[in-house]
Amino acid sequence: MTISSFHPTARTLMGPGPSDVNPRILEALSRPTIGHLDPEFVSMMEEVKSMLQYAFQTSNELTLPVSAPGSAGMETCFANLVEPGDKVIVCRNGVFGMRMTENVERCGGEAVTIDDAWGKPVDPDKLRDTLKQHPDAKIVAFVHAETSTGARSDAKTLVEIAHGAGCLTIVDAVTSLGGVELKVDDWNIDAIYSGTQKCLSCVPGLSPVSFSERAIEKIKGRSSKVQSWFLDLNLVMGYWGGGAKRAYHHTAPVNSLYALHEALVLLQEEGLENAWQRHQLNHLALRAGLEAFGMDFVVDEEWRLPQLNSVRIPAGHDDATVRQRLLNEFNLEIGAGLGDLAGKVWRIGLMGYASNRKNVITCLSALEAVGLKADGSAVAAAQAVYDK
């Protein structure tokens, strides 16, 4: 057995995430590891918390990155908030809503599901009706930005409806944080989780979460222990919330947190609203190019996520062949469809650092080169958006 060091080919990541990581973040990642109780590290953790509050637009004290990927952030919300027997309304319009149902059931909760077609936003009227039929529901859960389809849902309205029925809310913001408007406090979201590898352009492996006072009350008032020791916020708070007197809970992923810190410094330098606008501008340019190729978007204009463009594959082009050529000839990764959309759509991400003019033009040119309509009209259409 002789295995040598691994040197990945540099790619351009325009799939559903991970997205291209800013070189400043990769450099931060490789700074010397220090102890997870080192005073310097503890100060850095406080800065991460404060910058996450900015990113989430919240003053929630309990705002921190879970030491594991977005799926663990999801589980942190459900395992802490759902008690055995709790009825939870889960709005499903893609893969991640389905995963929420799994979470509710594994926590001993009763899931009541509302289904909308993949590519459509969650329907507020259906939620209103379902809450009338289930006045004993405790929690409403939905995905703000469905990574599997590129559909945004109206989080503010859905939270209002849930609160009107006395429910807490759990919101998946894995793909929305940093890419589109998201205002945890203004929208009164109770529990929210995200990922680092999407519009924050950081490496995968951490899941920022935030909990309102109302959510914390439910967690503190539980009659049973949280079923996960690792994700039990009562314990995690002792480390992240302990100020100078931190209690050891688990060994924090030190270097990944350096990277998240740098990603958040970058977000702060750009400004959150500017980041949202940048995602929108590059989306419009990409869209102009894709439409010049004759491609249709899966999601109606109003609900399209600028950072995840799901388009139908034009007739005469084979999904796997095109994606493989893009990867092999251009080191360009775009995403495949999931579930019923597999083989029928591409998911082209413009997330965080990857959301830039060069990537938009590169992607359109590469699509031309592998056989999409090759008359230069796509690139020209995109350029026109920038030059407007």
Place this chain on the structure above:
Amino acid sequence: MTISSFHPTARTLMGPGPSDVNPRILEALSRPTIGHLDPEFVSMMEEVKSMLQYAFQTSNELTLPVSAPGSAGMETCFANLVEPGDKVIVCRNGVFGMRMTENVERCGGEAVTIDDAWGKPVDPDKLRDTLKQHPDAKIVAFVHAETSTGARSDAKTLVEIAHGAGCLTIVDAVTSLGGVELKVDDWNIDAIYSGTQKCLSCVPGLSPVSFSERAIEKIKGRSSKVQSWFLDLNLVMGYWGGGAKRAYHHTAPVNSLYALHEALVLLQEEGLENAWQRHQLNHLALRAGLEAFGMDFVVDEEWRLPQLNSVRIPAGHDDATVRQRLLNEFNLEIGAGLGDLAGKVWRIGLMGYASNRKNVITCLSALEAVGLKADGSAVAAAQAVYDK
């Protein structure tokens, strides 16, 4: 709010972990992020699995790094193997045995605990007796290398006793993997978890695990779903065990896995037995120095872990003051005691890359400089061990 980039002071990490990270690993960590389904990444995952099999000395097919720290590796073992109502014998001789009890209870199992004094190994006779009293026990769990005390237990014998009573075994090898003899197949261990930030000298954030066929049978034969979706091995196997046809489960922590890959390449270059011997040699040198200071070890010689040296703080020296001076004046981190040992012992780690002659001499010199017996005898004693 203006927060700038974080630049940690470089430390020498001689606590209970994280340990010093080899610069080659930090460099690997910062290589360009690629997709978690990229063919190049998938090939790298296969190499990680195979090198982990070497590190664990096992041919277990189900050998992989969990995408979260050691505590999540622990939870992976318990959540998958313990079904509601299962009786689990937990041998406790430190912090991590106590954490195991929490895990059993949160999985709905019934924990029967055996206590040994902190600093002592787990007593095989007590296990034998307890199993006689509890013939319906399903699982025996213990810690191979207690990070809280520096005590090794006789894993081989404990597993034999457990198997004699028809029990499966869960073994904590967070601090032992790569530092002392550990042979999963020879010792017939059924489920084992470790961490990356100890004797593998990698960054914290991943937890290598391995499961025998017997363990997999129990997992596949469960009558209830694993309560954690994120840690459910039935699902994780679809990604890590899927060969070329991998099913997406969660987004792997891509860059951390580059780092683990490099750490395992380094282990392979050195050779596992050589790594064990290096840990032992540096331990003997450090021990000679510490004894020259008049310090006593907490653990009896036979059961001492070379990678974690717990010594009683000599009279007249204040725990916090000494550790703070070491950190501030020498950028040297050593560990404090936990639980009953807090304030009474120091835990001096010599783990992985940190287990080297320079660190041994640096640590002894620094201890002299902050007020331990300053006659040069400690350094001389350590040097004599190397020069033998």
